[in-house]
Amino acid sequence: MQAFDYAAPHSVDEAVSLLEQRGDQARMLGGGTDIIVQVREGRRRVALLVDVKRIPELNHLTYDSQQGLIVGAAVPCYKIYGDAAIAAAYPGLIDAVSLVGGTAIQGRATVGGNLCNASPAADTIPPLIVLEATCVIAGPQGRREVPVEDFCTAPGRTVLQNGELLVAMRLPPPRPRSGAFYLRFIPRNEMDIAVVGAGASVRLTEDRTAFVAARVALGAVAPTPLLVNEAAAALVGKPISDEAIQAAAEAAQAAARPIDDMRGTVAFRRHLCGVLTRRALQGAIQRAKER
Ligand SMILES: Cc1cc2nc3c(=O)[nH]c(=O)nc-3n(C[C@H](O)[C@H](O)[C@H](O)COP(=O)(O)OP(=O)(O)OC[C@H]3O[C@@H](n4cnc5c(N)ncnc54)[C@H](O)[C@@H]3O)c2cc1C
Numbered sequence: 491m492q493a494f495d496y497a498a499p500h501s502v503d504e505a506v507s508l509l510e511q512r513g514d515q516a517r518m519l520g521g522g523t524d525i526i527v528q529v530r531e532g533r534r535r536v537a538l539l540v541d542v543k544r545i546p547e548l549n550h551l552t553y554d555s556q557q558g559l560i561v562g563a564a565v566p567c568y569k570i571y572g573d574a575a576i577a578a579a580y581p582g583l584i585d586a587v588s589l590v591g592g593t594a595i596q597g598r599a600t601v602g603g604n605l606c607n608a609s610p611a612a613d614t615i616p617p618l619i620v621l622e623a624t625c626v627i628a629g630p631q632g633r634r635e636v637p638v639e640d641f642c643t644a645p646g647r648t649v650l651q652n653g654e655l656l657v658a659m660r661l662p663p664p665r666p667r668s669g670a671f672y673l674r675f676i677p678r679n680e681m682d683i684a685v686v687g688a689g690a691s692v693r694l695t696e697d698r699t700a701f702v703a704a705r706v707a708l709g710a711v712a713p714t715p716l717l718v719n720e721a722a723a724a725l726v727g728k729p730i731s732d733e734a735i736q737a738a739a740e741a742a743q744a745a746a747r748p749i750d751d752m753r754g755t756v757a758f759r760r761h762l763c764g765v766l767t768r769r770a771l772q773g774a775i776q777r778a779k780e781r
Contacts, residue, residue, distance in 0.1 A: 491530050498541040502548070502628045502657060505540055510630050510653035512538045518655055519543075520564055521598030523591065524607040540655075542602070547657060553579060559661040563602025568593075570601070580661065581777060582621060582670025582691060586614045589674070602656050608642040608714070609683075615642070615715040616689030616707035617672040620774075623661045629654035639707070642714040667702075668693040669777025671770045674709070675762050677753070684710045685754045688742070688766035690774040692725070698779050701725040706738060706767055711746035711759055718745045721767065735771050742767040 496519075499505040509516050515537035519525055528534040542548045548564035553576045561570065567587035571577055577584050590599050590613050604614045605625065618638040625636045630653040638659070641648055650656065670691035674684035687709030693702040706721035720741035728734040748759035 492532070492535065494529065494536050495538040496541065497538060498544045500544050500546075502545060502655070505542070505545060505655055506628055506630060506653055508538070508540050509655060513652055516540055518606065520600040520603035520606075521566055521595075523595055523599045524603060524609075542600075542655070548602070550658065551576070555579070555663055558663040561601055561659045561661070563606075563656040563658055564600055565602070567596040567599050567601065571596075579664050580621065580670070582617045582672055582689065582774070583614070583661070585672040586617045586689075589613060601659060605638070605641060605659070606648055606650065606656055608644070608646050608648050610642075610645055610713055610715060611684045611687065611710035612715065613672070613674060613684060613687055613709065616687050616709045617670060618659060618661075619707035619715060619717050620670050620672075620689040620691035620705040621661050622691075622705070623659045626657040626660055627654050628657045633657070635660070639715070639717040644713050664781070665693055667696070667698060667778050667781055669774045669779070669781060671773030671777060673766055673770055673773070675766060683753070686710050686748075686759050686762040686766055688763065688770040690767065690770035692771065692774045692778050694730070694775070694778045700729045701727065701734070704738070704771075706742055706770070708742060708746060708763060708767070711748040711763060713747075716745060718742050718767075720745055725771075730775060735768055738771060739764040739767040 519539040519541045542564040548562040550562040553559045570587045601614045604612045623638045672689040674687035676682035689707045692704045704722040704725040706718045708716045721738040724737035743763045746763045
């Protein structure tokens with residue numbers, strides 16, 4: 491293990507000034523389930539780890555049916571699925587936070603860390619995208635807000651600039667007759683990285699027979715998680731039918747830019763995009779009908 495300095499600031503301003511002083515030699519430390527592994531394996535060199543867990547604002551987890559959900563960047567996964575009101579309002583997010591790693595990992599791992607690690611296969615990113623979440627970022631120039639689909643720029647890279655940190659994710663309140671769903675394919679039951687992940691959200695007409703709005707997002711099939719606008723276009727304004735769902739699944743397959751690796755071939759991943767998009771949409775429709 492390489493030696494590094496450790497700081498535990500108590501405010502966002504303090505964290506920003508530490509990050510600014512040490513430039514790209516400093517990284518934030520959330521649950522540490524990615525960064526500690528990377529530092530120990532020599533995949534990342536850091537001179538300073540800035541612990542986010544003592545900053546009160548980053549530990550906020552608040553839900554209000556009018557204002558929506560704020561998930562502080564230091565909130566671990568288990569606190570999200572452990573909150574009955576949040577679990578009822580955002581089952582599509584719960585699908586993801588309850589499958590990151592296993593119980594022990596979920597006790598430490600944060601959604602903020604999952605986002606900032608910017609893995610193309612990160613499980614929480616597709617559901618955040620379909621739920622229209624935004625990232626609240628603080629830095630030397632003040633605050634800015636970025637849609638989650640624009641946050642990751644390449645594997646391991648984000649829009650965060652020198653001195654900036656992620657404060658929270660903000661999700662709009664769930665609308666009537668809306669539902670979201672996330673699922674992934676892994677070759678075993680747990681503790682593996684998604685070969686493909688698919689998230690979907692839909693909003694239905696009052697009689698629950700047609701799509702008013704839809705979003706589809708894919709993980710692990712491009713350098714960053716993908717929002718597939720073409721899949722939504724295949725659904726919006728159409729009656730719910732196998733044909734419309736199939737057209738959206740084919741649009742998702744066409745948008746994917748997967749690679750061959752030890753987890754799967756390009757052809758297998760493209761096939762999975764179709765299967766998982768269909769299933770994510772069916773799950774989202776079912777939830778929307780129940781709301
Ligand atoms: C055994 C095991 C199983 C796993 N399984 C899964 C899985 O199933 N699905 C999955 O998606 N991931 C999985 N992971 C990866 C990891 O657990 C997740 O990505 C997790 O959500 C990371 O959160 P963290 O708080 O531990 O992040 P950390 O490791 O603390 O940080 C990750 C990165 O984000 C940066 N960062 C953290 N917080 C901030 C902030 N507020 N502002 C700016 N930058 C920040 C850090 O500097 C670092 O670069 C697994 C890891 C392990 C070890």
